[in-house]
Amino acid sequence: MKFTLDRQFENDFEDVVAATTEALSRQDFGILTEADMAATFQERIGEEFPQYRILGACNSPMAHEALSTEKDLGTVLPCNVIVYEDTDGSVAVSAIHPETVLGMADLPELDDLAEEASERIVRALDDIDEILQE
Numbered sequence: 525m526k527f528t529l530d531r532q533f534e535n536d537f538e539d540v541v542a543a544t545t546e547a548l549s550r551q552d553f554g555i556l557t558e559a560d561m562a563a564t565f566q567e568r569i570g571e572e573f574p575q576y577r578i579l580g581a582c583n584s585p586m587a588h589e590a591l592s593t594e595k596d597l598g599t600v601l602p603c604n605v606i607v608y609e610d611t612d613g614s615v616a617v618s619a620i621h622p623e624t625v626l627g628m629a630d631l632p633e634l635d636d637l638a639e640e641a642s643e644r645i646v647r648a649l650d651d652i653d654e655i656l657q658e
Contacts, residue, residue: 553583
């Protein structure tokens with residue numbers, strides 16, 4: 525199983541970031557962190573880098589259930605969703621695949637949670653295009 529869920533868009537980078545944030549919100553994921561890697565690389569090492577944003581998305585009830593079962597799952601939370609300029613000029617959105625990540629933990633009691641989280645992220649990714657057209 526692939527470890528990311530991916531979509532490509534032919535829209536403005538900042539518009540895709542905003543649409544991704546909105547789509548995640550519709551699935552009850554809040555953005556806890558946002559890292560602008562292009563700005564970070566420019567500031568810290570003086571290197572140019574294409575637009576690249578890491579959004580730390582969290583569904584609090586799901587995170588609570590996961591961490592109540594296994595505290596070490598905090599190492600893979602929040603769920604990272606990346607938005608970046610691809611080499612062809614399009615904008616890519618990739619999200620960590622919860623079923624793949626939680627599958628590595630070998631906790632069958634979280635299988636339903638992983639499936640639900642994956643379904644919500646897929647719905648969010650599917651909603652981005654609709655939001656961009658609004």
